[in-house]
Amino acid sequence: MHDLMNVKNAEIIEVIDEAPALKTFVLKPIEPITFLPGQFVLVSRLGIGESAFAISSDPLKTDTISISVQAVGKHTDSLHELDPGDIVSLRGPYGNAFPINEWRGKNILIAGGGIGIAPLRPVIYSLLSNISDYASVTVVCGARxxxxxxxxxxxxxxEDSMSVYTTVDNMDENWIGKVGVVPKVIEEIGISPENAIAVICGPPVMIRFGKEALAGLGFTFDQIYTTLEMKMKCGVGICGRCNIDHRYICRDGPVFRMDTIGEY
Ligand SMILES: Cc1cc2nc3c(=O)[nH]c(=O)nc-3n(C[C@H](O)[C@H](O)[C@H](O)COP(=O)(O)OP(=O)(O)OC[C@H]3O[C@@H](n4cnc5c(N)ncnc54)[C@H](O)[C@@H]3O)c2cc1C
Ligand code: FES
Structure with a gap:
């Protein structure tokens, strides 16, 4: 059983403006935190709120962790007001992880849309640290x-170590990447399902069409992984807020193999 009261303070040591309304916070907890790719933390500001965030940093670094926060409401807006030196509270890491060690020797496709690339960044770092163990790694990163x-x-x-494709829905005059939604780029690249694993994360519509694009290439659902999000409260399988069927995303996920989650 997780200790719900095990709340740690963490100092913000860097704030990186990634994009409009998206900031990465580098946090230094009072004690090092070890985590696995795919896990999340619950971060709070006293009196304002608490939210789940995927850990988006390198799992090999334990003295700091990063979260990438999209400002969408009261709590995330308030986090965006914080600066280096400010303190937040955090619980976790919670949840399961991507079974990266089972993927050795395989061709790996990582596809993220928008903030959906955040939980995949630790996966990419982990693959990078042992890149020769994998047959190939391809990353598709999309945004509007x-x-x-x-x-x-x-x-x-x-790009030095893997094939990286960036794609946007709406290009500008300087854009040299691809144009189109992530599922379309998955189709275009046409990765073989032979000895392959795909990981897709993003808005539900992207996951749905990404899954269809992969199926069209011949992938079976047991070759596809994703992470799910739902409003959370306890984060540890007690409050029942985040259930899909008999399972809780916080406790049994957030990482799921596609053949285990039906028609999500
Ligand atoms: C496991 C997990 C990992 C997450 N990782 C990240 C991350 O890396 N970066 C990030 O920016 N956000 C992430 N989120 C979502 C984040 O927790 C919410 O955006 C945040 O709690 C919103 O709080 P708020 O008070 O700012 O907005 P609210 O006022 O609570 O909500 C604003 C809007 O966002 C919707 N919303 C709120 N929470 C969620 C949710 N969990 N899923 C879908 N819609 C939601 C609400 O319905 C509402 O429309 C994650 C959520 C989960 C469960
Ligand atoms: S958030 Fe309480 S059960 Fe998942």
Missing amino acids: SPELIPYKGELEEW
């Missing part, structure tokens, strides 16, 4: 427009 693409500098660095 060029300025909304997060982690731009890193995407360029990752």
Whole structure:
């Protein structure tokens, strides 16, 4: 059983403006936190609220963790007001993780839309740290427009070790990446399902059409992973707020293999 009262303070040591309304916060908890790719934390500001955020940093770094926060409401707006030196509280890490070690030797496709790339960034870091263990790694990162693409500098660095495709729904005159939604780019790239694993994360509509695009290429649903989001309260399987069927996203997820979640 998780200790709900195990709340740690963490100092914000860096705030990175990724895109309009999207900031990455580098947090230094009072004690190091180890986590696995796919896990999340619950971050709170006293008297304002508490929200779940995927940990978006490198799992090999334990003295700091990063969360990438899209400002969409009261609590996330208030987090966006914070600066280096400010303190937040956090619980976790919670949830399960991507079974990356089972993927050794395979061709891996990682596809994220918008903030959906955040929980996939630790996966990418983990693959990068043992890149020769994988047959190939392909990353597709999509956003509505060029300025909304997060982690731009890193995407360029990752190109040295893996195939990286960035895509936008609406291009501007400087855009040199692809144009179109992530599922369309998945179809265009045409990755073979042979010895392959795909991971897709983003808005529900992207997951649904991404799954269809992969099925069209011959992927079976047991080759596809995703992470799910739902409003959370306790984060540890007690309050019943985040159920899909008999399971709770916070406790049994947020990572699910597609063949285990039906028609999500
Ligand atoms: C496991 C998990 C990981 C997450 N990772 C991230 C992340 O890496 N970065 C990030 O920016 N956000 C992430 N979220 C979503 C984040 O928790 C919510 O956006 C946040 O709680 C909103 O709080 P608020 O008070 O600012 O907005 P509210 O006023 O509570 O909500 C604003 C709007 O967002 C909707 N909303 C709120 N929470 C969710 C949710 N969980 N799923 C779908 N819609 C929601 C509401 O229905 C409303 O329309 C994650 C959620 C979960 C469950
Ligand atoms: S948030 Fe309480 S059961 Fe998942």
